[in-house]
Each structure stands twice: as structure tokens, then as C-alpha cells.
Amino acid sequence: MAENTEPRIGVFVCHCGHNIAGSVDVERVAKAAESFPNVVYSTHEMFMCSDAGQALIREKVREKNLNRVVVASCSPRMHEPTFRRVVEEAGLNRYLFEQVNLREHVSWCHMREPEKATEKAIDLVRMSVARAAQLEHLPVKTVKVLPRTLVVGGGIAGLRAACDIADRGFEVVLVERQSKLGGHVAKWTHLFPADESGWQVIAPLLRNVTRHPLIKVLTDSQVVGFEGYIGNFVARVKNLKTGKEESYEVGTVIVATGFEPFKPYGYYGYGESKDIVTLAELQELRPREDLLRPSDGKPVKKLVFIGCVGSREPGKPGHEHCSRHCCSAVAKAASDLRDRVDEVLILYQDIRTYGRGHEELYRLARSKHVIYSKFPRDNKPEVTVTKSGKIRVTWHDVLSGDDMMYEPDMLVLASAMVPPPDAADVSKLFSLTRSGDGFFNPEHIKLAPLTTHTAGVMIAGAAQAAKNASESVIDASGAAAKAVGLMARGEVEIESTVSHVISELCSSCRTCVTACPYGAISMDNSRDPPVALVTEAKCHGCGTCAAACPSSAIVMYHSTDQQIMAMVEAFLCTPTAVAGGGGS
Amino acid sequence: MTTPEKSSDDQQKWEPRIVAFCCNWCSYAGADLAGTSRIQYPPNARIIRVNCTGRISPDFILAPLEMGADGVLVSGCHPGDCHYTSGNLKLRARWALLESAIEQAGIDPRRIRLQWASASEAQIFADGVRMFTEQVRRLGPMRRVWR
Numbered sequence: 001m002a003e004n005t006e007p008r009i010g011v012f013v014c015h016c017g018h019n020i021a022g023s024v025d026v027e028r029v030a031k032a033a034e035s036f037p038n039v040v041y042s043t044h045e046m047f048m049c050s051d052a053g054q055a056l057i058r059e060k061v062r063e064k065n066l067n068r069v070v071v072a073s074c075s076p077r078m079h080e081p082t083f084r085r086v087v088e089e090a091g092l093n094r095y096l097f098e099q100v101n102l103r104e105h106v107s108w109c110h111m112r113e114p115e116k117a118t119e120k121a122i123d124l125v126r127m128s129v130a131r132a133a134q135l136e137h138l139p140v141k142t143v144k145v146l147p148r149t150l151v152v153g154g155g156i157a158g159l160r161a162a163c164d165i166a167d168r169g170f171e172v173v174l175v176e177r178q179s180k181l182g183g184h185v186a187k188w189t190h191l192f193p194a195d196e197s198g199w200q201v202i203a204p205l206l207r208n209v210t211r212h213p214l215i216k217v218l219t220d221s222q223v224v225g226f227e228g229y230i231g232n233f234v235a236r237v238k239n240l241k242t243g244k245e246e247s248y249e250v251g252t253v254i255v256a257t258g259f260e261p262f263k264p265y266g267y268y269g270y271g272e273s274k275d276i277v278t279l280a281e282l283q284e285l286r287p288r289e290d291l292l293r294p295s296d297g298k299p300v301k302k303l304v305f306i307g308c309v310g311s312r313e314p315g316k317p318g319h320e321h322c323s324r325h326c327c328s329a330v331a332k333a334a335s336d337l338r339d340r341v342d343e344v345l346i347l348y349q350d351i352r353t354y355g356r357g358h359e360e361l362y363r364l365a366r367s368k369h370v371i372y373s374k375f376p377r378d379n380k381p382e383v384t385v386t387k388s389g390k391i392r393v394t395w396h397d398v399l400s401g402d403d404m405m406y407e408p409d410m411l412v413l414a415s416a417m418v419p420p421p422d423a424a425d426v427s428k429l430f431s432l433t434r435s436g437d438g439f440f441n442p443e444h445i446k447l448a449p450l451t452t453h454t455a456g457v458m459i460a461g462a463a464q465a466a467k468n469a470s471e472s473v474i475d476a477s478g479a480a481a482k483a484v485g486l487m488a489r490g491e492v493e494i495e496s497t498v499s500h501v502i503s504e505l506c507s508s509c510r511t512c513v514t515a516c517p518y519g520a521i522s523m524d525n526s527r528d529p530p531v532a533l534v535t536e537a538k539c540h541g542c543g544t545c546a547a548a549c550p551s552s553a554i555v556m557y558h559s560t561d562q563q564i565m566a567m568v569e570a571f572l573c574t575p576t577a578v579a580g581g582g583g584s
Numbered sequence: 585m586t587t588p589e590k591s592s593d594d595q596q597k598w599e600p601r602i603v604a605f606c607c608n609w610c611s612y613a614g615a616d617l618a619g620t621s622r623i624q625y626p627p628n629a630r631i632i633r634v635n636c637t638g639r640i641s642p643d644f645i646l647a648p649l650e651m652g653a654d655g656v657l658v659s660g661c662h663p664g665d666c667h668y669t670s671g672n673l674k675l676r677a678r679w680a681l682l683e684s685a686i687e688q689a690g691i692d693p694r695r696i697r698l699q700w701a702s703a704s705e706a707q708i709f710a711d712g713v714r715m716f717t718e719q720v721r722r723l724g725p726m727r728r729v730w731r
Contacts, residue, residue: 075616076633077608101631104619109710110627116599120627127630431667433609436704453609453667497635515638517669542668543639547675559635565647568603571630572651 007038007133010066011125012057014048014073016103023107025118029072032122036129040064048073054086061090068092068132072100072125078444095138095496095558100128123571130570134563138496143537145231145456146251147171147487149480152223152426153256155183156469157461157476159205161254164480166214170487173248174209175237176219181206183258185469188283192332192468193357197287201469226253226429227518229537230456231492252456252483255440256476257426259462262310262319262416269383270413273391276383278309278415279329290340293409295389303341304393304408305330306381307348310416311466319416321437325468326414327351328358333412335365344370345406347381347395355468374398383411417466430457439465450479455494458482497558498539499546505553506531512545512554521545600720603648604629604657604713607637609667611659613703618710625710626717629657637661638671645682645696646689655695655720659709662700672700690728694719 011033015021026044033042041064045053048071057069069087073079076099084094102121110117147170151158154176162172174181185191186206188198209215218237224245225236231251238245261280264270270278274295285291291300307330311323331353334344346365351372353362366372374397375381381395394405419438427434431454433441440459443451450458458479461472486492501512501521508529512521520538523530532553534545543556552561606612612633618625634640637660645656658675666672676698683693697716701709 075612075619077613077616101616104616105631106619106627108619108622109615109625111622111624113627116627120630123630127632428664428669431669433613433661433665433667433703441703515674517638517666517671540668542636542671543634544636544668544671544674547639547641547644547678556635556639559639561641561643564632564634564644567632568644568648568651568653571603572601572648572653 005067007068008040008064008066009036009038009068009070009129009132010057010060010064011036011039011042011070011072011129012048012053013042013044013125014053014071014102015044015046016073016107017046020073020102020107023111023114023117024102024121025114028118029102029121029125033125033129036126038068038133039129041066049079049082054082057083057086058090061087061092066092068096068098068135070098070100070125070128070132072102072121072128074103075101075105078447093137094140096132096135098128098132098135100124126574127567127570130566131563134560134566136557138557140493141496142491142493143229143231144491145486145489146249147490148173148248148250149483149487150175150223150233150235150248150250150253151256152253153183153258153461153463154178154181154217154219155256155258155461155472156185156202156205157256157258157463157472158183158254159202159209160473160476161256161460161480161483162215163205163208163212164477165484166212168480168484168488170214170484172215173235173237173250174215174217175221175223176217177222177240179220181209181217181219184261184280188280189285189287190283190333190336192328192361193355198283223429229540230494231486232537233456252458252486253430254458254460254476254479254483255426255430255432255463256460256479257420257423257463259417259466260420262418264309264413264415267309267415268306268381268411268413269385269391272385273389273411275389275391275409276385276411276413278413279305279326279333280415282333282412291337291410298409299341300409301342302406302408303334303337303344303410303412304406305334305344305346305412305414307346307414308350309413310418312349317436318418318438321416321466322352323417323466324352325417325466328353328355328361328468330412330414331358331361331365331370334370335361335368338365338368338370345408346370346372347375347393348372349375349377355470373404417462419463423463430454432457432459435465439463450475450482456486495541497541497556498536499534499541499543500555500557501532501534502553502555503527503531505551507551507553508532509550511548511550515544515548517542517544598725600628600654600717601652602629602655602657602717602720603653604631604659605634605637605640605644606631607660607667607672608633608635610661610665610703611701611709614659614701614705614709617703617706621706623706623710625713628717629713636666636668636671637675638666638668640675640678642678642682642685646686649686649691649695649726652726654723654726655697655716657696657713657716658698659701659712660698662702665702690730691726692723692729694723695726
């Protein structure tokens with residue numbers, strides 16, 4: 001325990017190559033830090049997260065007998081776990097580490113103001129040094145992980161994840177809102193790149209899931225309540241038909257709630273004619289020899305596809321993203337149908353057949369004389385439906401520079417993948433954040449794409465972003481591996497950053513009891529008068545109680561009033577600041 | 585050099601000093617994304633990370649103003665989008681009281697700002713900092729005025 005000894009702080013300023021050092025004078029920052037209270041060592045290094053940087057921290061902790069470490073580098077949301085591990089290897093408690101965000105919060109957003117960026121960096125380091133001096137040793141706690149996973153969503157991603165987990169010997173509770181498993185994929189007649197129907201792909205998975213002794217399938221069901229913490233969640237599942245609710249204890253969760261095919265009302269005459277359909281609707285038509293018009297059942301001779309319908313629209317919330325599957329799916333559908341109709345046109349903004357085997361589909365379509373015509377982004381095609389029911393498409397062809405007109409028998413709109421309407425409810429239930437387009441955010445876009453900021457909850461498939469079936473399956477297996485990893489270990493470390501009531505100071509007002517969003521605080525009636533008591537396992541560490549307590553009786557570990565005020569003071573009450581900012 | 589010139593020089597050099605509290609899950613991440621997206625905004629705010637805006641007690645706003653901060657910014661998750669379900673609502677409830685309290689203490693309530701910026705709203709975060717910095721700049725260095 002280092003509480004009673006004087007703080008001996010080491011400051012390590014990272015160049016991050018040119019990322020920080022390009023706008024911030026890191027040498028000056030390190031030099032300035034030498035004079036800050038309790039700092040016994042300060043240096044700068046090219047990459048603090050590299051092996052050399054980590055070794056430097058370990059070496060200096062021993063050599064200089066440091067008991068606090070401040071690293072000024074990137075966002076703690078990125079490398080805090082890395083450096084916490086490093087200080088632990090050096091024999092320090094992980095909570096005696098403090099990180100300063102010089103990259104995301106300074107160098108990258110003040111690139112043209114190196115002087116002011118450097119001043120800001122020095123201030124931030126001074127603030128973190130002040131906080132570091134106040135940091136306390138906290139115990140590292142572990143909890144057991146229940147060997148059972150809740151999989152939410154019975155589409156292709158949910159099914160794959162359930163199989164993987166059960167095959168590894170862990171129990172699965174699979175919850176699907178619909179009466180049938182299989183999701184969108186089960187309904188589709190043709191999948192790309194291989195020529196299989198959705199059912200052919202889903203059927204073996206489905207057989208495996210329904211027969212597996214370790215998988216409990218709950219259809220017509222919805223998760224309506226969710227509480228607990230990593231390894232020990234309780235999910236309340238409601239049967240939508242009977243209205244009955246049942247609770248399940250699970251250790252990990254995979255959210256695979258998928259997407260919804262956008263119904264493009266207001267685009268290209270959708271809804272005005274039965275012969276204007278989305279790509280998903282085309283896929284759901286009964287497979288047969290020739291393509292028939294939905295309106296009158298006559299064979300289709302002339303067919304048009306329009307791409308990017310409700311996708312890639314800058315400035316339109318929920319529709320700014322590329323839906324990724326459509327270019328390849330359209331190429332595949334067009335080349336299939338080209339054999340059955342006289343002419344197929346694809347009107348596109350750009351073509352992105354990026355995946356394995358997808359470019360071949362584009363070439364196949366071309367070789368079958370499917371006509372591709374590019375329209376400008378700011379001048380989209382126009383579709384009118386005449387009184388007699390004829391569809392007329394007019395557009396500007398970019399490559400020839402000509403205005404074109406065509407009257408197809410049927411028009412297919414490659415509409416966007418958007419989050420389901422209740423994605424907001426799901427995000428609230430599992431405390432997930434969402435991207436601008438409404439999909440669930442991963443913990444880190446590159447380094448942790450399947451885990452989320454709710455420890456123990458993974459995301460997979462189109463719930464995370466628009467993607468095709470194969471990519472969803474890759475996600476699902478990845479998320480399953482993450483869940484299995486936690487369960488196989490059997491126990492995991494949890495944050496010790498919980499709140500604590502100093503019972504001597506408690507005035508029994510119960511303000512904290514009502515302030516806590518998790519019901520983690522109750523009154524200890526065995527005491528007279530009763531005092532507030534925190535159930536640590538239920539505490540998520542938001543600190544709302546500490547802010548609400550009128551008696552300052554609640555300590556929020558690792559985010560104490562003293563630690564926060566030390567930062568404020570270090571910023572505002574430095575000798576130089578007082579001299580410079582003096583005025584009436 | 586004459587004294588008046590010097591003081592106008594000082595006026596020129598004066599930069600608003602702003603304490604910013606960001607919640608870890610939304611606005612701190614939004615500020616990270618602003619950096620990753622290379623969105624440029626004024627370097628006046630010093631961000632202090634808290635787990636939730638619900639952690640912010642009235643003291644965290646009043647003490648910096650007392651210590652001479654020119655402005656205090658709080659940025660958190662949108663109402664209904666809180667990582668801890670409702671911490672931001674608790675802060676919002678405190679905020680109305682805070683605004684009137686600081687006014688009574690002779691501090692212009694435009695020196696404090698509460699904004700919502702999610703993890704994906706880097707531009708909204710940066711615009712908020714820019715707007716607030718300019719607002720505080722117009723108000724001038726921290727001083728108390730009783731009306």
C-alpha cells in the first residue's frame with residue numbers, strides 16, 4: 001500500500017511518431033513536468049505503447065522508486081488497459097496509473113496552433129500529475145462468469161453464434177421475436193456470391209440449433225429487462241403470445257438483432273406501383289422460371305435496378321452510410337435475371353463490389369450485357385408512374401453526358417440496410433451506444449469490433465453495421481469466441497471503481513437511495529440510525545450518488561472529489577496562471 | 585510604450601480559460617472522435633473525464649468559477665441515452681438551480697454551458713466548444729457583476 005508514503009510520480013510523454021510531436025512540443029512538455037509537485041522523473045519517448053516504451057516505464061519505476069505513473073499519449077479509451085498492465089508488471093497497483101490524452105484531445109484537433117497546443121498539453125499534464133498524487137491503491141476484484149450465453153436475435157448471426165457456443169460446451173438461451181428462426185436470410189431466394197437460396201444456407205444451422213441439447217430456443221419472445229454485470233446478468237424474457245415473463249441468469253450476451261430493409265417511400269415512385277419493389281422484396285418473390293410482373297402477372301421484358309436508395313446521402317441522418325451488400329447483390333440478381341428477360345439496366349452512383357468473389361459477379365453481369373449507367377450524385381434519376389400504370393425512368397448518364405429515358409416493366413430499388421425501429425430500446429436495455437446511423441457501436445472500431453462498452457455484452461452481424469450474410473457469420477463466430485473466452489476462464493476481473501459510504505458522515509437522508517439508477521444503495525437498518533450501504537456488485541460506478549450526497553459521505557473510488565478538484569486547481573491556480581491572468 | 589497600449593496588448597493576449605467535464609461514454613468519446621476526424625476547434629477547454637455527468641456535483645461548477653475559470657462546460661450523453669440510464673437527467677435537474685445560483689453570486693450564467701454530444705457526434709462536440717469559447721470570449725475575463 002502506497003497511501004502513506006509521499007507520491008513519487010514519473011511522467012512519460014509520448015511522441016506517437018509524428019501524431020503528437022507534430023503539433024505539440026513534447027520535449028517542452030516533458031521539461032515542464034519536471035517542475036510539477038511530486039514529479040521525480042520526466043521524459044519523452046517515441047512510442048510509449050511499444051515494447052521499448054513499456055520497458056522504459058518498468059525500468060524507471062524500479063530505478064526511481066516511482067509510486068505513480070503518468071503517461072501523456074493517446075486517449076485512455078485506447079491504451080489505459082495497456083499501461084495499467086505495465087505498471088502492474090512493475091509492481092504498482094493499476095489504479096496508480098493516470099493517462100493524459102495529448103493526441104485525440106490536443107495534437108489532432110489543434111494542428112495549426114502548435115504553441116497553444118503545447119500550452120494546453122502542459123496544463124493537461126499538470127492536471128493529471130495533481131490527480132495522480134491523489135490516486136489511491138484499490139483492490140483488484142474478480143467475479144465468476146456464469147457458463148451460459150444469452151443470444152438476442154435468431155437470424156443468421158444469432159444462429160451461428162448459438163451453434164459455436166453450444167459446440168464448445170456452454171449453454172445458450174436464444175431469444176427471437178418472430179415465430180420462426182432464420183431472419184431475413186431464410187426468406188431470400190438467391191444469395192451471393194455462391195448460387196444458393198437463403199433457406200439452403202439456413203437449414204443446416206437451424207437443424208443444429210433446434211436439436212442441440214445445450215440450446216434453449218425462445219421464439220415469439222423478447223428481452224424486456226436486463227440487469228447485473230459481466231458474468232452475472234439477469235435477463236427477463238417475455239413471451240409475446242402468452243405475456244408470461246421468465247428470468248434467465250447468464251454470464252455473457254451476444255446482441256445480434258440485425259437490420260431492417262429500408263422501405264423507400266418517397267424515393268423513385270416506391271408505393272405508387274406494384275411493379276416498383278425493393279431488392280429485398282424481389283428476393284422474397286417465389287422462385288420460378290420467368291420473372292412475372294407483380295401487378296398483372298405478365299412476364300417482365302425490361303428490368304431496371306437503381307442503386308444507393310436511401311444509402312450514402314450526406315446530411316441525412318440514418319442514411320449516410322454505404323449499405324455495402326447492394327452493389328454485389330444487384331450484380332448477382334441482374335446477371336441471374338438477364339437470362340429470363342430481354343434487357344436489364346443498372347443505374348448506379350458508384351459500384352463497390354469489394355468482397356471475395358464479388359468483382360466476378362460484376363464481370364459476369366457485364367459479360368451478360370447487363371447495361372450499367374452512372375448517374376450524378378446531385379442529380380438522381382426521376383421515376384414517374386403514368387395513369388395507365390407505365391413506369392418511366394429519366395436520368396442523366398454521366399459517361400455519355402446524355403439525358404436518358406426508359407420504360408421498364410419492373411423497377412427494383414436497392415434500398416438501404418437500416419437499424420430496426422426498436423434499436424433505440426435495445427441500446428437502452430444493454431447500455432449500448434449507437435453510431436450516427438443508429439447501429440450499435442463496438443468497443444473499438446479496429447481493436448475490439450465485437451465487444452462493447454458494456455463488459456460481457458458482444459455485438460454481431462448487421463446490428464453493428466450494414467453488412468452481408470457472410471460477414472455477419474464471421475462476426476457471429478468472433479463474438480461467440482469472445483463469449484466462450486470469458487466463460488472458459490470462469491472468472492474475470494471487474495473495476496473497483498465503485499462508490500462507498502462513510503457511515504460516520506451519513507445523515508440518513510436517503511437521497512442517494514433515490515439517486516442511484518441501479519438500486520445499488522439501500523439503508524442498513526441494523527444500524528441506529530440506519531445508514532446508507534452500497535451493494536458493490538450492483539454498483540456500476542457512475543458516481544451520481546456521490547454528487548447527490550448533501551453530507552459528502554460518499555466516496556466515488558478513483559473519481560473522488562479530491563482527485564477531481566486537484567485537477568481543477570492545477571489548471572487554474574498555478575503560479576504562472578495567476579501572474580498572467582491577474583486582473584480585476 | 586505607454587500604459588494604455590500595454591493594457592490593450594494584455595487584452596489581446598487574454599484567452600478564455602475553460603474547464604470542461606465530459607462523461608466517459610458519450611462526450612469524451614465524441615471528443616476522441618473529433619480528434620480522430622481531425623476536426624479543429626479552439627484549444628481553450630481543458631477536459632476532465634468523469635464516468636457520468638451525474639457525477640458532477642454543484643461544487644464542480646462553482647469551485648472553478650471561484651478559482652477564476654472564465655467558463656465551465658459540461659458535455660454528456662443525450663437524455664435517454666445515458667450509459668448509466670439516468671445520471672445525465674440528475675445533472676440536468678441540478679443545472680437549473682446552478683444557473684440561478686451563479687447568477688445570484690454575480691456571475692453571468694452564460695459562463696456555464698450544458699450540452700449533449702454522443703460518441704458519434706464529434707462535430708456537435710467541437711461546435712459546442714467553439715460556440716462556448718466565443719461566448720465566453722465576448723463576456724471577457726471572469727468578474728462578478730451584481731445587477
